[in-house]
Amino acid sequence: MHFAESSASERRYLPPAVAVSTVAFALHPPEGAAAGAPDAGAPAEGRETTAAGSVTLWIPLVRRTRPPFEGRWALPGGPTQWDETLVDTASRTLHDAVLRPPGYLEQLYAFGSVERSAEAQRLVTIGYWALYGERDLAAPPSAPAGQGAGAPVGRTPVAAPSRGGGAPGPRWDDVPPQSGPRQEGSGGPPGENDPNVAWFSADRLPRLAFDHVDIVEYALWRLRRKTEYSAVAHRFLGPVFTLAQLRSVHEAILGNRVDPANFRRQALAQGHLVDTGAVETGTRHRPARLFRFRAEPEDAPRPDR
Amino acid sequence: MHFAESSASERRYLPPAVAVSTVAFALHPPEGAAAGAPDAGAPAEGRETTAAGSVTLWIPLVRRTRPPFEGRWALPGGPTQWDETLVDTASRTLHDAVLRPPGYLEQLYAFGSVERSAEAQRLVTIGYWALYGERDLAAPPSAPAGQGAGAPVGRTPVAAPSRGGGAPGPRWDDVPPQSGPRQEGSGGPPGENDPNVAWFSADRLPRLAFDHVDIVEYALWRLRRKTEYSAVAHRFLGPVFTLAQLRSVHEAILGNRVDPANFRRQALAQGHLVDTGAVETGTRHRPARLFRFRAEPEDAPRPDR
DNA sequence: CGAATAGTGTCTGTTAGACACTATCGC
DNA sequence: GCGATAGTGTCTAACAGACACTATTCG
Incomplete structure (x- = not known):
């Protein structure tokens, strides 16, 4: 050098x-x-x-x-x-x-x-x-x-x-x-x-x-x-996940509890989540549905290119 | 060099x-x-x-x-x-x-x-x-x-x-x-x-x-x-300004018309604007009140230091 | 059945947007 | 009064948050 x-x-x-x-x-x-x-x-x-x-x-x-x-x-x-x-x-x-x-x-x-x-x-x-x-x-x-x-x-x-x-x-x-x-x-x-x-x-x-x-x-x-305004949380998880998992990621990031009912509605309303039909197994309570993420178009001008 | x-x-x-x-x-x-x-x-x-x-x-x-x-x-x-x-x-x-x-x-x-x-x-x-x-x-x-x-x-x-x-x-x-x-x-x-x-x-x-x-x-x-989420528009204007002026800045930036009534409410609700008591002069219609901006604490971690 | 979580329904308060209406100026 | 813009009131639809309630699984 x-x-x-x-x-x-x-x-x-x-x-x-x-x-x-x-x-x-x-x-x-x-x-x-x-x-x-x-x-x-x-x-x-x-x-x-x-x-x-x-x-x-x-x-x-x-x-x-x-x-x-x-x-x-x-x-x-x-x-x-x-x-x-x-x-x-x-x-x-x-x-x-x-x-x-x-x-x-x-x-x-x-x-x-x-x-x-x-x-x-x-x-x-x-x-x-x-x-x-x-x-x-x-x-x-x-x-x-x-x-x-x-x-x-x-x-x-x-x-x-x-x-x-x-x-x-x-x-x-x-x-x-x-x-x-x-x-x-x-x-x-x-x-x-x-x-x-x-x-x-x-x-x-x-x-x-x-x-x-x-x-x-x-x-x-x-x-x-x-x-808050975008979908990132799902990236912490695997290819499929329950809404409870997604919610707990949100809670980890935001640092506070999130109402399960309201979270569910909001999450689904975004339209990013696709119900895979499959359900969780191995729980000792009612199993949750598994979702996967559907990529959607970004709205920001793309910086990196 | x-x-x-x-x-x-x-x-x-x-x-x-x-x-x-x-x-x-x-x-x-x-x-x-x-x-x-x-x-x-x-x-x-x-x-x-x-x-x-x-x-x-x-x-x-x-x-x-x-x-x-x-x-x-x-x-x-x-x-x-x-x-x-x-x-x-x-x-x-x-x-x-x-x-x-x-x-x-x-x-x-x-x-x-x-x-x-x-x-x-x-x-x-x-x-x-x-x-x-x-x-x-x-x-x-x-x-x-x-x-x-x-x-x-x-x-x-x-x-x-x-x-x-x-x-x-x-x-x-x-x-x-x-x-x-x-x-x-x-x-x-x-x-x-x-x-x-x-x-x-x-x-x-x-x-x-x-x-x-x-x-x-x-x-x-x-x-x-x-x-949209912060107060910047006022910086385009002088120390005092009417809500109509502020609104037209918003319109210039966003590229579309904004309802005067709703804009007024929102703008005032932010709490950033202070009514100076003074009014516009030289118009040939009802003069508008003049406002000034009140600085408020930022909520973002400050990058530049 | 009981524990436990999934998932739904509903109510309330707040807010964005549309738009009618009143107020006040110059002329 | 007229033209024009300032400023207020009101209605509606959407939405966030709180929370009660139902559903479904394991053991």
Whole structure:
């Protein structure tokens, strides 16, 4: 790389580095992945339920192995490479941490602060948010994307448009300018149990590096807004699901109880759900009908193309 | 500049250049500014009204003076400088074209395409949208921000948060990597009548360079969404205004008629409007009450900080 | 049958939209 | 008074939220 040799004072004048940070959500960590406790570095027993029996959102984090913020947990991410689009970068860095491609990926906001520009290269960070559904987590872990200018991660299953208002992200800061392709938390060998990658419950996050808390905050806000006016919740579930499941996803996202009767009516009124005719089995009460989702035309001008 | 000497083939491996493009809206061009006709390069008589007597939105454009797309009109914009935040860049480049700071400025979407990377340096473009109110247009033109690393344009009156969903912009492409600070359409001397800057009616735009049409499209969509759930329309007007004026702004943005009675109720119900007690004068019918806007707490996590 | 959840019916309060009607100005 | 727009009242249909009630399964 050309710039390796430029001194710190010279780096001030370099063009800004472009990096990506992604907040990914899932209803629970993938099978076999580490579930982090708030402040312990070590995994803890954690599954998808909380006190009240309601579902929570989980977020994958990566532990930084070098300054600044060495040892702190941070969002998966890293610098863009010359042959990658921004989504590709998000996808690749996320894959490096989670070992699976997300089911949904959407841009959040671009933040270009000038902070610390006297000491380090200027940095522009593009925040993304992603979503892992049951389907996605079930997929067996695949090898990290790896080196250099290789093709961006195979299939980025969903590179989606968006609609809500754009918003902020904090300045990124990871990865020294023009460092190698693998991002921060990759000291050890890859594999499902990399000690530097863990999933945390969204309401019990450890202290994060940089202003990653703000990105998470914003991503959550966006996710909530989006579940209100759009159909995203179903993406957390498998191909077929009951209305109760869908509702509990809504409850997890919005953080409050939702009336089953009213939810049912609204959900069905949207016209997105198709009754498969099949019913749930294995319950010890009246089985619920299974629905699947019917894709419908987006109404937003499509950003990513 | 370090990179001036790097060859085209070397540039492929440079970090992406970061540029900004801004879609600015106003109810009419500033006094004395050129109003462009759809395809003529020359100004045409144009004021704020259209066929049906309704108001239209106007957008400032800059004519490119070098390839690619030489001669075409494009959005104001340019590359970020090492000491500028993204908003600053938007603000500065917009100021260079319009000679006034906007009343509102918000990020739209970041687009990082890899297209043409084989021939030119990789480019990441951050789209912004801005708004000039009466107040802002009334301000006398000030000199362009000018050279090098000078302080970013004095006051960027409003660097605002946002809420809607993020969305797309096309790849930018202007300005050769690391070119001088002044952007594209600045061949001639500055001043209110730079032949390479003109305002166009949003529904009669000329052919634009790059995919700037898409950015405009998206900005319009965002503006519409935002007027629906938030209070932005008032920013197009002066400090006090009648409900009829506010309504006609809504009509201009949404593109359809709005019932005066219902609009009034809704507008007042929001609680943002304060009756000043004063009334309109100079009409030849019953004068309307004048209102002013009362700022209220935002509910979106604030992105820009 | 009892526990438990699925699914339906109904009532109430709020709101968007349509539109008739009254008020108040200049002339 | 007339023309014109400001501003109010009212009716209707749609809808969200609360909640009672019925249906269907397991054990």
